[in-house]
Amino acid sequence: MTTQPERPEIDAPEGPAPTELVVEDVVVGDGPEATPGSTVDVHYLGVEYETGDEFDASWNRGQSINFPLRSLIAGWQQGIPGMKVGGRRKLVVPPELAYGPAGGGHRLSGKTLIFVIDLLGVS
Numbered sequence: 324m325t326t327q328p329e330r331p332e333i334d335a336p337e338g339p340a341p342t343e344l345v346v347e348d349v350v351v352g353d354g355p356e357a358t359p360g361s362t363v364d365v366h367y368l369g370v371e372y373e374t375g376d377e378f379d380a381s382w383n384r385g386q387s388i389n390f391p392l393r394s395l396i397a398g399w400q401q402g403i404p405g406m407k408v409g410g411r412r413k414l415v416v417p418p419e420l421a422y423g424p425a426g427g428g429h430r431l432s433g434k435t436l437i438f439v440i441d442l443l444g445v446s
Contacts, residue, residue: 328411330382331368331439335375340435345415346402354408357445363403364389364444372435387443396421406442414438
């Protein structure tokens with residue numbers, strides 16, 4: 324039985340939002356590695372870069388999510404492969420790799436997003 328990681332905290336970023344995807348390993352895992360075709364089991368926390376406001380977190384629902392990577396936003400499709408189970412990775416995702424430019428119809432369109440993702444499993 325593996326222990327669940329603790330809910331992450333995201334410090335307010337400083338400076339302008341990056342225009343490229345930023346991938347930062349907080350904890351490097353030692354389990355199987357995610358590939359672009361993987362289905363991933365993750366816990367995640369997402370906040371808006373500009374305000375630091377949390378917009379979603381699997382932690383709030385008390386359970387992880389399981390998704391094929393190819394069905395997720397481009398920032399996750401590019402930022403999760405290479406990550407290993409047991410790892411925690413921070414992604415800073417510009418709008419074009421998230422929900423598109425402002426006015427795109429999604430409430431997060433035009434926003435740079437920060438995610439902290441714990442990889443619990445891959446298949």
